[in-house]
Amino acid sequence: MALAFFGLSIFLFLNLDLDGASFSPASAASDSGPEITYGSVVKLMHERTKYRLHSHDVPYGSGSGQQSVTGFPNVDDANSYWIVRPQPGTNAKQGDSIKTGTIFRLQHMKTRKWLHSHLHASPISGNLEVSCFGGENESDTGDYWRLMIEGSGKTWKQDQRIRLHHVDTNGYLHSHDKRYQRIAGGQQEVCGVREKRADNVWLAAEGIYLPVTESK
8 A cells, every 4th residue: 555655646746647557566578568658657676686777876986977777676766767768859748658679768857867878888897887877858768678578578568577788889778787886875886788698688677557548
């Protein structure tokens, strides 16, 4: 009940249309979960470690110096919510479903910055740095990620195994067991790597899923 109330509070904060929206905790992997649509708010869970994709207003001490992105161990954390947004200049709108191969963006709910990557080296492993960048009216191609659904599914659903492929760097969103000691003690490094590996598979877990609406 507490989680459902918190989910409702998020949507009131965002001033989004709640009609038909559903809150879903993480469950066993399934192809029958709700679809992720533009405007939905989700947590992305790293499949192997179960850490959630996370950011907070703490900059990297190296590389770009932009807002850091990490893997967070606890489920009940408000800094792990991301709003699913379309690529600018398309006809996509709130409530549209997202098919494999689609390029889209993830906006960090609390700081309003975009999940971003570039050629700076990540702090621990020296792979591609993943950061949060920009704001409501500041976004560039470094914020573009291509959805790659694993298996036979064509439309993104909760608990479906996916990879996020960064358009500019050709890297995959990645995490591993390497953890920070200082800027985010106990949290995992999130980075980009250019090869498909077991550690770049993610799932949409907890979230508030807007119902699918027909494009006009």
